[in-house]
Amino acid sequence: MRKLDHTTIFFALMGSFLFFFVLIPIVNLMVSANPGIILNNIQDPSVMSALFLSIYAALAATIIALLFGVPLAYLLARNDFWGKGFVESVIDVPLVIPHTVSGIILLLVFNPGGIFGQPLSQIGLTFSDAIPGIIVAMLFASSSFVVNSSREGFESVDPRMEKVARTLGSGSLKTFFIITLPLSLRNVVVGSIMCWARAISEFGAIVILAYYPTTAPVLIYRRFVDFGLQESIPVAVLLISVCLVLFLIVRLLISGWKTYDKD
Amino acid sequence: MIKIENLSRDWKEFQLDHINLEIKNNEYFVILGPSGSGKTLLLELIAGIWEVDSGDIYVDGKNMTWTPLEKRGVGFVYQNYMLFPHKTVFENIAFGLNMRKVDKEEVKTRVNEMMKLLHIDHLAHRLPRTLSGGEQQRTALARALIINPKVLLMDEPLSALDRKTRDDLIREMKELHQKFDITFVHVTHNFDEALALADRIAIMKDGRISQVGDSTEIFRHPKDKFVADFVGVENIIKGVARKDGAKITLIDTGSISIYTTEQKEGPVHVTVRPEDIILSNKKVETSARNVFEGKITEIIDNGALIKLTVDVGEPLIVFLTRQSFLDMELNIGRDVWTYFKATAVHTF
Numbered sequence: 001m002r003k004l005d006h007t008t009i010f011f012a013l014m015g016s017f018l019f020f021f022v023l024i025p026i027v028n029l030m031v032s033a034n035p036g037i038i039l040n041n042i043q044d045p046s047v048m049s050a051l052f053l054s055i056y057a058a059l060a061a062t063i064i065a066l067l068f069g070v071p072l073a074y075l076l077a078r079n080d081f082w083g084k085g086f087v088e089s090v091i092d093v094p095l096v097i098p099h100t101v102s103g104i105i106l107l108l109v110f111n112p113g114g115i116f117g118q119p120l121s122q123i124g125l126t127f128s129d130a131i132p133g134i135i136v137a138m139l140f141a142s143s144s145f146v147v148n149s150s151r152e153g154f155e156s157v158d159p160r161m162e163k164v165a166r167t168l169g170s171g172s173l174k175t176f177f178i179i180t181l182p183l184s185l186r187n188v189v190v191g192s193i194m195c196w197a198r199a200i201s202e203f204g205a206i207v208i209l210a211y212y213p214t215t216a217p218v219l220i221y222r223r224f225v226d227f228g229l230q231e232s233i234p235v236a237v238l239l240i241s242v243c244l245v246l247f248l249i250v251r252l253l254i255s256g257w258k259t260y261d262k263d
Numbered sequence: 264m265i266k267i268e269n270l271s272r273d274w275k276e277f278q279l280d281h282i283n284l285e286i287k288n289n290e291y292f293v294i295l296g297p298s299g300s301g302k303t304l305l306l307e308l309i310a311g312i313w314e315v316d317s318g319d320i321y322v323d324g325k326n327m328t329w330t331p332l333e334k335r336g337v338g339f340v341y342q343n344y345m346l347f348p349h350k351t352v353f354e355n356i357a358f359g360l361n362m363r364k365v366d367k368e369e370v371k372t373r374v375n376e377m378m379k380l381l382h383i384d385h386l387a388h389r390l391p392r393t394l395s396g397g398e399q400q401r402t403a404l405a406r407a408l409i410i411n412p413k414v415l416l417m418d419e420p421l422s423a424l425d426r427k428t429r430d431d432l433i434r435e436m437k438e439l440h441q442k443f444d445i446t447f448v449h450v451t452h453n454f455d456e457a458l459a460l461a462d463r464i465a466i467m468k469d470g471r472i473s474q475v476g477d478s479t480e481i482f483r484h485p486k487d488k489f490v491a492d493f494v495g496v497e498n499i500i501k502g503v504a505r506k507d508g509a510k511i512t513l514i515d516t517g518s519i520s521i522y523t524t525e526q527k528e529g530p531v532h533v534t535v536r537p538e539d540i541i542l543s544n545k546k547v548e549t550s551a552r553n554v555f556e557g558k559i560t561e562i563i564d565n566g567a568l569i570k571l572t573v574d575v576g577e578p579l580i581v582f583l584t585r586q587s588f589l590d591m592e593l594n595i596g597r598d599v600w601t602y603f604k605a606t607a608v609h610t611f
Binding site for chain 2 (some may be wrong): 154158160161163164165166167168169170171174179182232
């Protein structure tokens with residue numbers, strides 16, 4: 001057996017603090033919940049519709065993030081241009097501002113009189129206390145995961161490989177779809193799942209922009225405020241289970257996805 | 264024909280400065296230069312991988328300077344192959360045909376033919392990462408050749424390969440060049456490769472072309488000291504090699520026959536280092552297999568060393584120390600004997 005030196009032991013002791021700090025509360029929540037009450041909650045339509053709404057709205061936000069985030073990611077990966085650093089910073093801003101602030105920012109522009117809300121209300125889209133509002137709040141909070149992860153994937157594909165494909169007669173857009181995208185698909189998918197999981201967990205922006213209809217995090221908050229800790233636990237367990245399953249899929253994808261350039 | 268006029272381009276630390284070059288149809292053209300000379304950039308500009316700052320590129324009389332690269336009809340082979348890692352050998356080679364919407368059956372026939380030609384037919388269903396360097400480069404060559412490009416551009420195609428694989432591929436690339444009506448442009452820093460393959464060679468330095476010519480011209484008459492130092496060889500003779508017994512190869516240059524211990528067959532270049540050649544006034548018995556009589560045609564005094572050219576049917580450069588030169592009382596027109604061992608003869 002390898003002999004451990006003092007530094008390794010010391011660092012392992014220090015490092016395990018954070019590990020247990022995260023793990024113990026989660027495990028504690030899972031074991032403290034009464035399985036019978038959780039089953040009751042699964043049969044509760046208000047709980048299930050909140051969970052379903054969270055998953056569904058988060059999926060919609062992820063698809064929108066993919067549609068606009070992938071082209072942006074490719075641009076950032078392949079081009080240097082004036083103001084590139086500014087564009088990158090703007091994309092990351094939602095990660096560093098409080099989510100309630102995100103909610104206020106969004107409410108200002110998406111309320112029926114706001115600069116986005118007003119024209120969009122003409123075509124029948126309302127955001128305050130409506131599903132589009134939830135999707136917008138989720139998109140704002142989590143789209144950078146798609147952009148940053150996809151970009152990393154595109155950067156790992158040698159641009160000269162695209163050039164070779166083009167000398168063989170493939171146009172530039174086609175080359176993106178048949179060479180670059182398949183080779184960076186893992187990063188795009190991982191980014192999307194991170195985005196999805198983050199969107200499901202979004203609370204701060206949603207609570208300000210669209211308190212109704214109720215998403216799972218809002219439901220947990222309301223139960224906690226109205227009925228106390230015990231009532232909020234079962235929904236919390238259900239929501240965390242969904243998020244953990246998604247997260248597990250990400251980890252499996254990262255470790256198991258076929259990479260072509262390595263053995 | 265490729266014609267390059269006043270081509271300039273700045274790119275990071277490289278700069279191409281008013282390049283003018285003409286490459287003939289179906290020629291095997293080698294651009295030879297040290298790293299950092301801008302030769303890869305020049306090749307990529309011909310392919311259209313980057314845009315030029317100024318100047319023009321013509322292929323077969325048509326101005327291609329601003330043609331998108333997928334419409335130029337050039338094939339490109341990189342040193343590190345750039346095979347598509349998610350596609351099998353077969354799919355990699357079929358790529359260009361599929362882009363041209365060639366009928367499925369025809370794709371199959373043509374790819375199989377091409378794989379046979381390059382001896383990779385047994386690898387059809389393997390992914391690139393499972394192949395050796397030589398196999399990957401064969402796949403890359405097949406992928407570029409199958410679309411019948413007007414020009415095949417190759418950037419250091421053999422530099423990442425081991426000696427034996429490289430020798431094999433040099434022989435095969437020569438055959439491929441004869442088989443296909445394609446102009447080959449090959450960039451390298453290795454003059455063995457240039458010597459073995461090139462119809463003509465361009466020497467490149469610091470973003471400029473310093474000399475263009477066939478191998479004999481470049482090696483015999485280097486235009487400046489850079490070319491002379493870079494190619495660094497005095498005696499280069501063309502010939503045809505054939506086996507002469509188990510361990511000896513005989514090279515017929517047209518006027519003399521040279522023995523070597525290297526195993527080669529077919530057209531070759533022979534080099535002998537001047538310091539390996541022994542000179543004497545009369546015929547003597549030695550163990551050297553290569554013995555030629557000739558006349559001194561040129562004497563250059565380099566100080567400590569005297570450089571003589573002896574015409575033995577082929578001009579041979581010989582170095583003598585000043586003392587030996589004086590002792591032998593040599594002068595232009597004098598008949599002398601030259602000796603060198605079969606082991607001192609190198610072939611490319």
